[in-house]
Structure formats: C-alpha cells, structure tokens
Amino acid sequence: MENRDDNFYEANAADVNLEEITSSAKNAKILQQLRDGDPKLHCLILGGLFSNFHVSEDDDLGWLGFFISRSACLHSLNICYLPDGEQQIRNAFSEGIARSQSIRNISIDNLNNDAFTAVMRVLRSLSQLEGLTIWGDNNIDHDGWYELRILLESGGCKLKQLCLSENNYIRNEGLDVLSNGLRGIGSSLKVLTLSDNSISNEGLSTLVEALQTCTSLERLHLSSNDFSSAAAGLSSLSDWLWNAPMNLKNLGIECCSINDDGLHAVVEGAAIHCKELYLDGNGSITSAGLSYLSNAIRSDSCRVETLWLQGIPIGDDGTEVLARGLANNKSVRSMYLGDSVDVSVTSAGWLAFSTALCDTSSVNNTYLSNHTICDIWNEDDEDRPIPPQYISLHLQLNGEHPQYAARCKILMSHPHLIMEPLHQWGLKSLPLAVAWFERAKPCTALTIEDAYSDLRRRILDESDEAFESRELTAMYEFVRGMPMEVMKSRSGLAVAVAYDEKIARIEEENKIALEQRDRKNLELEEEIARLQIENKRLSGIVEAVRKNVGF
Known part of the structure; x- marks a missing residue:
C-alpha cells in the first residue's frame, strides 16, 4: 500500500x-x-x-x-x-x-485494550478537550490505565467533565489511576460521573481523598454502586461536603443500596451544599432513616431545592417524618416521591403533608407553614397518585404566587382574624396590621389553574366589599380592645376616630342607599296607581263609544 x-x-x-x-x-x-x-x-x-x-x-x-x-x-x-x-x-x-x-468531547464505548490505549495517547494532544466519557467494559489492562493516568495527570487538557460508567472491572488499579488523575484536573473539573462501577466502602474512601482537589466540582454522580456497607465512606463524603471550599450543586447516590445508617452518615453534609439530591432507588431506607433527612432539611443551613425519593417505601410514617422537616424548610421546591407513595399512604399521611403546607391551628402557625414547595410528583411518573385537592391547591399556590402564598393561606383559613395577640405590643403594631391588609388586598384577584379543567379559578371567592368589611372589623376590634391605650395616644385616637368615621360613613352610605331605594319604590307604586286610574278612564271612554256607534 x-x-x-x-x-x-x-x-x-x-x-x-x-x-x-x-x-x-x-x-x-x-x-x-x-x-x-x-x-x-x-x-x-x-x-x-x-x-x-x-x-x-x-x-x-x-x-x-x-x-x-x-x-x-x-x-x-x-x-x-x-x-x-x-x-x-x-x-x-x-x-x-x-x-x-x-x-471538545470524546466518548469511548467497549473498546479493546489496544484501541483504548491508542485513543488515550492521541487525547494528550487535544488541549481543548473538555469532556471525556468512558462507557462499558473496555477490557482495560495496565497499559490502558497507565495512558489514562498520564492523560489526566499531565494537565495537558483541562477537563470539565469526566464520566466513567458501567466499568464493572475498574478495580483498585482503576480507582488509584482515577484518584491520582483527579489531582491533575481537579481545578477545572465540574462534572464527575462514576455510575455502576461496583465501588464499595474502600473505593469510596479512596475517591473522597482525591476529591479534596476538586474545588470547582458542581455535579457528582455515584449512582448504582454498592454502598450497603459504606457508612464510613459516606461519612467521609459528608465531611468533605461539609468542609471543602466548593460549590457542589448536584449529588447523585441513587440505587446504591444505602440503608438508614448510610443516609445518617451522608445527609447532613449533602443538605448543606447540594441543591439537587438524588436518593431514589434506595429501598432499604425506612422512616428511621428519613428522620435524619427530615432533620437535615429542617436546618436553616439547608440548601436543597430538589429531592428525589422514588423507590423508597415511605408510607404514613415516612410521610409524617418528611412533613415535620418541610414545616420549617425554606429551600425545597420539589420533592419527587413517584411510586414511593402508594396505597400505604392514608388520610393520616396526607393530613401531615397538609399541616406542613398550611397549619390552621393559629394565624402565626399558618404564617410559619411551608410556602416554598410546589411539586411532590415528577410529571414523568405515569402512575403517580393524585393527592387530595386541598394539598394540590396549596402546592399550586406556592408555585404560582409564592409572594402571596402566606397571606392567601391566612385569609382562606381564618375568616375572622383575632387581633388580641397584637395587644401586647400596644398601638405601635396597629400601622403594621393596616399595612398587612393593604399588602393582602391583591390576594382577592389571584387565580390558579384548575386541576380538573383547562380553566383558571380564583383562589379566594371574596368580593372587594367583603374584604373591606373583614379589614374594618379586625381594625375596629383591635382599637376597641385597648381603649385606655387609645385614649392615651393622640395618634391612636386619631386612628380610632378615623375608623369610627369610616364605619359611620359606610353606614350613612348604606342608609342613603336604602332611602333612595325606598323612594324609588314609592315612586313606582304611585306611577302604577296613576296608570291603573288612567287605564280605567280609557276603558270607560271605549265602552261609551261602542254604545254610540251601535256595536
């Protein structure tokens, strides 16, 4: 040739x-x-x-x-x-x-060792390379791992994404190569995927040591490995998450056979750093393990926005545990339960969720309820159960009108606002109460999509007049509940007088309206009587004419 x-x-x-x-x-x-x-x-x-x-x-x-x-x-x-x-x-x-x-991106799938080794040598020249994916069992032996190690450690390319998945024979040599290689690309690496590699406790601990250099890492996917006995490794992962200077947004540890102890070991560090946490498919987790997750998301330090929990047998106990964590959470927007929630969740479990979303026991508790979460089902879950309508309403309200969610729930749950608790702060709380109603006024016009049709419906079925009456009643009770304070305070008295005058004005307007209605009714009655007389007169004339013409 x-x-x-x-x-x-x-x-x-x-x-x-x-x-x-x-x-x-x-x-x-x-x-x-x-x-x-x-x-x-x-x-x-x-x-x-x-x-x-x-x-x-x-x-x-x-x-x-x-x-x-x-x-x-x-x-x-x-x-x-x-x-x-x-x-x-x-x-x-x-x-x-x-x-x-x-x-910019190279993907390798199921090559023999010679071909794999040759490709690794070639990649040393691609300084612009950003992504490397190695899928499947590439039958890599010592030469292949050596070339991969040289590629990663050399720093010739600043990889942003490295994916090694389904390499069931990665073994210790592969993990050592990977760990050393991460030290060469750690400053640039943003996504690391090590799914389905049969990594166990020892391998995870080795990996965590190398992750110390990955200061730019945003996504770490470790799904489909065996962490059933990896509490120590998961604990070291949690320590790294807790202490390392990084910005990890996404942690995937789904389908890793994690049990309650494993979740306890990792969840605290994960919740403080990760915005997305994948725990789905870990069917050994019980309500006891979910209690650790609940405590983690209840913390003020929690950053989790999306939780994936499909495939965990939650039931009523787990639902109630998660609801306690959601009650004070301000970050979680989506908690995907999917087929985790089945017929084992009864009205007791739904009630726990409902209370977390809108605790009606007092106005203050309603205000402190969860106004953040807006999804508990992934739209791709074809068999997802339908929650009670009141839960769907609160979820929609949180999602579509988050800035008004708390006020809407208070107005929906407490038709008559008890003002007595505000008396302990005296008249200085009165302007705050007035301002609250002014900020709540737009709630009467808010709408959400009806779950059973394509139409939108109002959240509060309340007219402007009814809302104004509710506001006046609350302010009137507030002022009348502390008359001595009002008398001592010129501004408070002025407010009281203003509300008295406003009530009097409305009553006077209503009185005038009634008088005008009565006057119109009287005029109508007089007109009807006049018409009846005129009709009678005309009937007489008609009868006389008939007689004169001989009909």
Whole structure:
C-alpha cells in the first residue's frame, strides 16, 4: 500500500472522488460534510447501534482522520469500534484526531485494550478537550490505565467533565489511576460521573481523598454502586461536603443500596451544599432513616431545592417524618416521591403533608407553614397518585404566587382574624396590621389553574366589599380592645376616630342607599296607581263609544 500519511491525504484531498475511495455512500456523505465545513455535522459516531459512519478496514478511516483534522464544526466524537486492520490506516486516523482543534468531547464505548490505549495517547494532544466519557467494559489492562493516568495527570487538557460508567472491572488499579488523575484536573473539573462501577466502602474512601482537589466540582454522580456497607465512606463524603471550599450543586447516590445508617452518615453534609439530591432507588431506607433527612432539611443551613425519593417505601410514617422537616424548610421546591407513595399512604399521611403546607391551628402557625414547595410528583411518573385537592391547591399556590402564598393561606383559613395577640405590643403594631391588609388586598384577584379543567379559578371567592368589611372589623376590634391605650395616644385616637368615621360613613352610605331605594319604590307604586286610574278612564271612554256607534 502506498504510504498513507498526512502529506498523501493533503496532496489528493482537493481532487479525490469521495464515492470512489469510500466503502459506502453514507461514509462518502460524512466526508463531504467534513470537507465542506457543514455546521450540521457537530457529532460523529463510529460504530455501535447509532453509528453514522461505518468503520471498516478500508481507507475510509484514514480519510476520516484527515478531514477531522481540518474541521472547525465537529465538536463531539463517539468511538464505539476501531478495526484491528492496517496499522498505517489507524495511525493516519489517530494523527488526524490529534491535529483537531474543534473536538471538545470524546466518548469511548467497549473498546479493546489496544484501541483504548491508542485513543488515550492521541487525547494528550487535544488541549481543548473538555469532556471525556468512558462507557462499558473496555477490557482495560495496565497499559490502558497507565495512558489514562498520564492523560489526566499531565494537565495537558483541562477537563470539565469526566464520566466513567458501567466499568464493572475498574478495580483498585482503576480507582488509584482515577484518584491520582483527579489531582491533575481537579481545578477545572465540574462534572464527575462514576455510575455502576461496583465501588464499595474502600473505593469510596479512596475517591473522597482525591476529591479534596476538586474545588470547582458542581455535579457528582455515584449512582448504582454498592454502598450497603459504606457508612464510613459516606461519612467521609459528608465531611468533605461539609468542609471543602466548593460549590457542589448536584449529588447523585441513587440505587446504591444505602440503608438508614448510610443516609445518617451522608445527609447532613449533602443538605448543606447540594441543591439537587438524588436518593431514589434506595429501598432499604425506612422512616428511621428519613428522620435524619427530615432533620437535615429542617436546618436553616439547608440548601436543597430538589429531592428525589422514588423507590423508597415511605408510607404514613415516612410521610409524617418528611412533613415535620418541610414545616420549617425554606429551600425545597420539589420533592419527587413517584411510586414511593402508594396505597400505604392514608388520610393520616396526607393530613401531615397538609399541616406542613398550611397549619390552621393559629394565624402565626399558618404564617410559619411551608410556602416554598410546589411539586411532590415528577410529571414523568405515569402512575403517580393524585393527592387530595386541598394539598394540590396549596402546592399550586406556592408555585404560582409564592409572594402571596402566606397571606392567601391566612385569609382562606381564618375568616375572622383575632387581633388580641397584637395587644401586647400596644398601638405601635396597629400601622403594621393596616399595612398587612393593604399588602393582602391583591390576594382577592389571584387565580390558579384548575386541576380538573383547562380553566383558571380564583383562589379566594371574596368580593372587594367583603374584604373591606373583614379589614374594618379586625381594625375596629383591635382599637376597641385597648381603649385606655387609645385614649392615651393622640395618634391612636386619631386612628380610632378615623375608623369610627369610616364605619359611620359606610353606614350613612348604606342608609342613603336604602332611602333612595325606598323612594324609588314609592315612586313606582304611585306611577302604577296613576296608570291603573288612567287605564280605567280609557276603558270607560271605549265602552261609551261602542254604545254610540251601535256595536
């Protein structure tokens, strides 16, 4: 075979007929797009189920490497297969990848060790590389792990995302490589995914040591590993979360066989740093474990906004435990329960949720209820149960009108506001009470989407007149409940007089309205009487005319 290096492809690229040098029309089209700089071709998949380039032992691969090296549009390359054929062609392909200035993301899936090792060597040249994904069992041996370690430790590329998933044979050598490698890319790494790698307690502890350098990490996914006996490792993870200077937003430890002890070990540190916490699929967690989660989200330091709890057998006990944590929480907006809540949740469990959302035992307790959470089901859960309507109402209110949620709930739950508790602060609390009603006035016009139709309905079925009457009654009772204070205070007396005058004015307006109505009724009665007389007179005239004309 003629020497196939970059000079060969450069010399023939302009005039070559792509259909003649490729093994399929599909490959020819891909090469044409690369040569023309087609922006639609930003991702290329070699081999596998979704391949858009057929990989063979022909020269297609060499030409592909050449055109990739010249492309400015290709950003992602997924390598699922490389042939064991002509070494010269494989070298040409590798050299083309190494010269690329546009590839930002590389994904490798189920390569043999030789192919994996070759790709790792090539990636050292891609200083612009931001994402590396290694899927499946790539049969990596010592050479492969060594090349990956060199790539990560060299600092030649500043990876932002590293994903090693479904590598069931990662073993200790792989974890050592990964741990050392993280020290090389820790300052730039934002997303680390290590799902389904059979990591246990020892491996997790090793990993946590390396995470100390990952100061930019925002997402850590450890799902589908075995943490059933990893309380010590989870405890070290929690310590790292608690103490490390970082901004971790997302922690995924779903389907890790975490039990109550494991949740106790990790949840405190997780709640203080993570905005999204994935615990779904850990079916060994009971209400005892959920109590640790409840205490964590009750803390003023809690930052969790989204909780995933599908697959945890919650029941009434768990629901009541979670409700206690939600009662004082100000951060959680979504708690996805999914199939966690089934027929085992009765009215007692729903009542606990309802109380957390709107505690009607007093005005103050209603005010201190949860006005933040607005979702407890993921829309993708087809079999999600339908909560009672009053719970849905409060969730919708929190979601659509968070700034008015507390006031609406107070107005809905307490038709008659008892003002006596305010007397302990004297008349200085009166302007605050007046201002509260002014801020609550827009609640009478708020609407939410009806859960059973496409229409919107008002939250409060209360007219402006009814709201004003409620306000006047409350203020009147407040002032009349402390007459001596009012008499001592000129401003308080003025307020009392103002409300007395306002009440008197309204009563006078009502009196005038009644008098006007009575006057109109009297005028109508007189008009009816006059018409009756006129009708009688006209009837007499008609009768006389009939007699005179002989009818």
